[in-house]
Amino acid sequence: MELKFEQGTPRTLRLALLPLKKAGAQLVADMDAAGTGKRCGVCCKPFNEARKWRSVARLVYGGDMVLMVAWKLCGKCAYDAKQNSGHVPDCLKREAESVVKAARLAISDAEGTA
Numbered sequence: 001m002e003l004k005f006e007q008g009t010p011r012t013l014r015l016a017l018l019p020l021k022k023a024g025a026q027l028v029a030d031m032d033a034a035g036t037g038k039r040c041g042v043c044c045k046p047f048n049e050a051r052k053w054r055s056v057a058r059l060v061y062g063g064d065m066v067l068m069v070a071w072k073l074c075g076k077c078a079y080d081a082k083q084n085s086g087h088v089p090d091c092l093k094r095e096a097e098s099v100v101k102a103a104r105l106a107i108s109d110a111e112g113t114a
């Protein structure tokens with residue numbers, strides 16, 4: 001899975017709240033630095049010279065901690081999402097929800113109960 005999530009830090013929060021147009025470049029730089037985002041989040045086809053990423057999808061979950069999940073999308077999937085009034089595709093929402101659930105569990109396990 002080409003997923004990225006970070007526990008909420010002021011920096012994550014900033015990236016999560018900034019308009020995607022401004023945060024997108026930084027999200028992509030983070031993915032490149034982490035070695036993720038090599039495939040389209042929707043169709044999972046790898047990016048290469050011919051198939052470049054065209055846009056970034058981002059979901060932010062609030063609560064006692066902020067979780068952000070971001071994907072790069074290929075031209076076709078970015079176009080499809082745009083046709084769907086720019087909404088993040090349902091398959092990404094489901095993927096993000098399972099990641100967020102796992103992340104919350106991992107974090108609450110680590111904190112334990114006093």
Ligand SMILES: [Zn+2]
Nearest residue numbers: 040043074077
């Ligand atoms: Zn795609």
